[in-house]
Amino acid sequence: MTSYQVLARRWRPQRFEDLVGxxxxxxxxxxxxxxxxxxxxxxxxxxxxxxxxxxxxxxxxxxxxxxxxxxxxxxxxxxxxxxxxxxxxxxxxxxxxxxxxxxxxxxxxxxxxxxxxxxxxxxxxxxxxxxxxxxxxxxxxxxxxxxxxxxxxxxxxxxxxxxxxxxxxxxxxxxFRPIPTELVVARLAQIAEKEGFQLTAGAAQLVARATEGSLRDALSLLDRVRAFAEGAVDENAVAEVLGLPPFETVLAIWKALEGGDVAAALRVVRTEEQAGREPAALYEQLVQLLHALLLLANDSSAPVPFPAGHRAALQASAAKLGSPLLVRLLALALEGKNLVASAERPGVAVAVAVGRLTLWPRLQRVEALLAGEPPLPTPAVSAPTDTAVPESGGGPATPTARLVEALEAMGAHLLAGRVRSVRAVSITGETLVLHCGGLPPTARKSLREAVEQLSAAARQAGLPGDVRVDEDRPAAEKQEQGLRARVETDEGVRRVLEVFGGRLDSVEEKP
Ligand SMILES: [Zn+2]
The missing domain is CATH 3.40.50.300 (P-loop containing nucleotide triphosphate hydrolases)
Structure with a gap:
């Protein structure tokens, strides 16, 4: 019988140049x-x-x-x-x-x-x-x-x-500094090759991340996984030894989250609990996945601790959501981590944290409103001011639509977005009036400063080239006073502001 020498000892560097990191x-x-x-x-x-x-x-x-x-x-x-x-x-x-x-x-x-x-x-x-x-x-x-x-x-x-x-x-x-994850991963791959066993790239990532810059810990974890896996070491073997959920489960909760399906997300949490695994571990893996998506959104070749077979799907997901939203989701997920860590009943805390994350499409709309941005994807159509000619249902022929289309054609996408958010666009005699009351001051300013470009676009669209930016908001102003008081005391609004650390900018009544 030969005795097994642990990897950390067997591969301990014997020369300065073999030292990693x-x-x-x-x-x-x-x-x-x-x-x-x-x-x-x-x-x-x-x-x-x-x-x-x-x-x-x-x-x-x-x-x-x-x-x-x-x-x-x-x-x-x-x-x-x-x-x-x-x-x-x-x-x-x-x-x-x-x-x-x-x-x-x-x-x-x-x-x-x-x-x-x-x-x-x-x-x-x-x-x-x-x-x-x-x-x-x-x-x-x-x-x-x-x-x-x-x-x-x-x-x-x-x-x-x-x-x-x-x-x-x-x-x-x-x-001595912690050893960078990528160097630990490379060393693990090198050792696996020399030892003659299979180690997937995602599994090496998982091992390296779980041991946070300690090569010795990474090697002893690899020892354990190898003993457990009896052959090829893959993501699921590492997950099993670490008590983490299998990747399919992480993917299932992500799909639910991406689709805004709270019920499905909570089902996954419950199933994990029933399988006897720590719900907190599932949450941690979800955070890791969000982090991986953020990395992928910015660099499609970024290494991630997940099976290579799912890479394309994750990349597509990352591209669809984009960095700004992923940053916000990750920030929200990290807040949830504290909640989970300090909870007496982690199962409940994970359900709350996951539920909150899954509501992102709604939160995103609220956030956009709070930031004074035009809500996406449908532009807000507010009651036109007294002087404005009402637009009929946002069809392609409205002055707004024509102006936006002309601006897009000119490549002025930012300005087009601003025009989409104005209250109304009306034609008064030979003048095209942009009713901007209610927009944040910065938005009004940039519209004012772009009058020449707007005028060119208007002519292009067959509209009057004399463009005026109207910043009055007679009806809205009066309305807002009462509305603001009502909104400010609303419990739901107060909570949303608290969650996002936002403040009330403008208040509008929707028709
Ligand atoms: Zn010597």
Whole structure:
């Protein structure tokens, strides 16, 4: 029977150039080694699993290699090989989480005084060094105040802010960054290939995202999924091990959401709960999907943690909704995340959050109204002012439609949109009047400033070329006072304003 060596150990980098995502760290150390500027104490800080102890061992090799100190340890000599195996007498690794008492440090001080057994340096690698006691830090400080020439300490820690300032000031501090998702994905793919098993691109994305920049965690998750999947590792195998819903379920809830079908969306939530899975996990996957759609809306080749077979459908969805709406949906979804996280009954919270998201077509209309934009897709047709000639039902022959069409033909789409939102367009003798009362000031201003262009378009459309922008709103103004008071005290309106952080701009009565 052969014993299985976990991937993280098996693929632990043995050379600086094999290290993933820590270029700054590697370059700093190599430069220091090349110029023989060797510190007595290093503090490696950063998240777990980003390569701190791996680099500590590489540094120990670089210091004690037969050819060293060198930026390129050979990996072949006895010191290099022993350090790789963790059996060197001169490179001692200790874990402060378990050896944190004063005795260990006292012992350490004695060992530090003794010359190296064989190699150039005595290297002490102290993992989780922030967990040392106050006394232990005191003893360490004493060594660092007058360090023996042959001693190098490498302190590794996930919590740099827990170190006493006196220790920090005596260390060369090196910060390790989280490894970018794409680099983790690439490394996973490379390892899978060398190990000879199949790993889909979406599955690699899922693993990398779930482990948030920790390569070690990513590899141990991959170990688990591989053991579970017995063969090819795909999205659903990763989802199963992580307790996430299968992709089909995420897709089902997305379809319901896209179609504004609240009942269908809630059905999916209920089915998940009945299947014994965490509704919060489903919600998290929905957030991930929205994020993926936003990425796809802006870059159709963006990598996403979903099966390649569904890519085209997701791309189409992203293109249909567009970035502005997806940004708003994602913002709304993230708000829901807090709600879900703090809820006593996550199932209910997820139902509320999903329900709210599914109502997006309605919310979008309200939002557009609040922003003073012409509501989409149907333009608002308000009661014409006293002087305006009423337009009959928005048919193609109305002055508005003709003007809009001419503007579109000229490529003035923005202006065409503004004309669509005016209250009415009327013909008074030889003058074309745009009744703009009720439009936001910015919209009125841009119409005023575009009179020449409007005039050209009007002539093009066979309308009077003398264009006037009328900003009065006699009837509407009076109406608005009463309306505004009514609207301002309305509970529903107040809620909508609260959700979107909006304010009441103008109030109009619809016929
Ligand atoms: Zn060597």
């Amino acid at each position: 820590q270029e700054v760290v590697v370059r700093t150390l190599r430069n220091a080694l090349a110029s023989r500027q060797i510190a007595h104490a290093y503090l490696f800080s950063g998240l777990r699993g980003v390569g701190k102890t791996t680099v500590a061992r590489l540094l120990a090799k670089a210091l004690n290699c037969d050819k060293g100190p060198t930026p390129e340890p050979c990996g072949e000599c006895i010191p290099c090989q022993e350090i790789a195996l963790g059996s060197s007498m001169d490179v001692l690794e200790m874990d402060a989480a378990s050896n944190r008492g004063i005795d260990d440090v006292r012992e350490l001080r004695e060992v530090a005084r003794v010359l190296p057994v064989r190699d150039r340096y005595r290297v002490f690698i102290v993992d989780e060094a922030h967990q040392l006691t106050k006394d232990a830090f005191g003893a360490l400080l004493k060594i660092l105040e007058e360090p023996p020439a042959h001693v190098v300490f490498i302190l590794a820690s996930t919590e740099k802010d827990k170190f006493p300032a006196t220790i920090l000031s005596r260390c060369l501090q090196i910060d």
